[in-house]
Amino acid sequence: MTSPTPVSRADVFGLSKLLRLQWEKAQDCYVLLYPEGMVKLNGSAGEILHRVDGKQSVDDILSDLKRAFPEAPDLDADVIAMLEAAIERGWIERKNG
């Protein structure tokens, strides 16, 4: 096992070019599509990943999520853990440095 890749708030991530993220009405969720496969994302993973656009920093994404879900408890640790898992799986790539 490789150790988790640390994510900092200034980082900017984009989706891997091997992936397409799409809202799928029939399944009422976001799906990740890639050669020979697809993953149905749960609600929170979908909300996070569709904000990963190669422009917004992690900090921007956190603020945006707080605006969208004002009633949610502190999300920061969960969001960062989800991004780290997404790096491990090759779903997202760092765009800064």
Add this chain to the structure above:
Amino acid sequence: MADANPKPLWLLAEVTYRCPLHCAFCYNPTDYVRHTKNELGTGEWISALRQARAMGALQLGISGGEPLLRDDIEELVAEARSLGYYTNLITSGVGLTEKRIAEFKRGGLDHIQLSMHDITKEINNFITDTNTFALKKKVAAMIKGHDYPMVLNVVIHRYNIEHVAEILEMAEAIGADYVELANTQYYGWALINRAQLMPTREQLEKAEEATNRFRAKAGNRMKIYFVVPDYYAERPKACMNGWGSVFMIVTADGTVLPCHSARVLPGLEFPNVRDQSLEWIWNESPAFNKYRGDGWMKEPCRTCPEKTKDFGGCRCQAFLLTGAAENADPVCTLSPHRQVVDEAIEEAKNPPAQVRPIVFRNDANSRKLAEGARDLVPPGVRGLP
């Protein structure tokens, strides 16, 4: 687990059975010449794509034969993208030009899966019975040049299995993102040629070791799928994730199948998209319901705790090797017919002195097989593949 309300998430469009290659391991029906006339037209394909998408289909494979033999693939790709499919063109590369690939890019094709055969020109040209080695490298560069994810599919058999390390190095050098080392599965032409294609257990183990060494060295840059040949496994593959569960194939002449080789099964009438809606075909047709769930199972599957994992394996393999589709897939060591698989493994280890010549996939051989030329089918194979 079997879904109570299954959706055809994966749609494979086998748009033509015509093919410029003549690969000895092709899974296409050996009597494909029967299905090369009356190909669906562009409008009929577009209607099928729309129907399947409305039923929830997401992944679309455009395959064949060689799909690029049709001149309307650009139009089908653009339609598929506008419908929201993730679209994969599965090609030998023959017929891919700068003009066509640029048009695919404009239409929103998501990726191209290119078949490669070996690092040597000799084996590439031998196993495909064509002179296509240089072309494949050229096409790989073209795919890269247009910034597509590059998926290489390499069918593995006795003639190239000892080159796995070099094949992976070549794939890395040309910038592949995914490599499928797909060990031959014995259907269609591959079953006819099994005695010539099947590697030994030792060759297989060495190939797996070479793959793991490469993974350790190269890391995550290139994803490698090593598709294990099921004859050497103890349990069957969860074929198609269960009959009529997630997978649907519309074939060149409009016949709709739950798996690539279902046509071999006797007593089933497969519906045609020209006559029926895909909705009816998927939900209501007797053919798509025949092996859904586990009501059809016999022992040892019926009471097996693993039946929810592998669904009893492959119905076509059960029929081809045991004579009855309801039997357990004979790959399973719990099957009373496992011996037919062990005999094939033994034959791979000690090939008979007189090896039958390879039967290449071509129109002349297909016509012979369509007429029932049993002498081309290896002994021990119960159905005509």
